[in-house]
Amino acid sequence: MQFSQASAVRPLGDGTYTAALPAEWTTGQSPHGGFLLAVLARAAAHAAGAPAPGTQPPPPGPAPLAVSAQFLRAAEVGPVLIRTSVRRAGRAAAVVTCALEQRGQTCVEAAVTVGALPTSVEYADLPDLAAAPPPDAVDVSALAAEGGLRLASACDLRLDPVSAGFLRGRTAGPLLLRMWARPHGEQADPYFTLVTADVPVPVTVNLGRRGWSPAVQLTALVRATPAPGGWLRLQVTCRAVHGQWYDEDVVVVDATGKLVLQSRKLALTPPPA
Secondary structure, X not given: OOHHHHOOOEEOOOOEEEEEEOHHHEEOOEEOHHHHHHHHHHHHHXXXXXXXXXXXXXXXXXXXXXXXXXXXOOXXXXXXXXXXXXXXXXXXXXXXXXXXXXXXXXXEEEEEEEEEXXXXXXXXXXXXXXXXXXXXXXXXXXXXXXXXXXXXXXXXXXXOOOOOHHHHOOOOOOOEEEEEEEEOOOOOOHHHHHHOOOOOOOHHHHHOOOOOOOXXXXXXXXXXXXXXOOOEEEEEEOOOEEOOEEEEEEEEEOOOOOEEEEEEEEEEOOOOO
C-alpha cells in the first residue's frame, strides 16, 4: 500500500476523522511514530482548510509546518478516531490540536501548525550528505527480521555502513547515522517527510542498545516541499544518553540539497546488550 493511501484520513463532518493504521507501517507490534505524525497532520491540515485528506496540496497550499506530539500509549494496527480542534486561524498559520484515539483511549496528542510552506531559501547550514546512497549502503529491510521493521519494506530505506558502527560490532559510538529514504511508487511530500522524523533505526544502536526505543515526545518542523525525484537524505545525531533516556535529532535534505525537515525526539532506550 502506497504511503498516501495508507495515511489517508476520512472526515466525519464534525471535526473528527477516521483512519486505518495498516500493519505495513509498523515497527515491532506498533504503528510507527512518524507515520502517526503524518496521519495526525493530514487531519489537522484538512480541519484548517487544506484539500481533501490523502491528497498532496501543491505549494503554497496549506501543509503542516510544525507537529509536536506526546505519545501517551502504544497504538495498535486497525481503526482509529482523530478528534481535532482549530485553536487559532490566522492569515499566516492555523493551530490545530489533535487526539488519536483507539478503543476509547487517547494514544497520541499533538499540536499542529498549518500554513503555506516557503519556496525560497535565504540561509541554511546543512550537513554534507551524498545525493544517493553508496553502492554498499544497507537496505534496512534486510534488518527487519531482527527489529520487526515492517516499515522498511513499506518504503525504501538505506543505511550508510560507515556511520553504522553497530553492524561491525562497535558499541562506543559515535552517535551518528546517515540514511536515505523515499516512498514506493510516488513522490515524497511534506507528509512523508514526517515519517523520516522518527528514524526506525535508533541512533543508540551504536552504543550496543538494541530493542524497542519508544518515542515519548517528538517535534518536527517541515521546512519545504521536497523536490520531485531522488532520495531524501537524513543525518541522525544524539547529544546525550542519560540512563534510559536519549535525544535524537534528524535533519532531512531533498534531492536538490534543500532542507525539508528538522526534528527532535525524546525517547527511551534499552540497556546495552
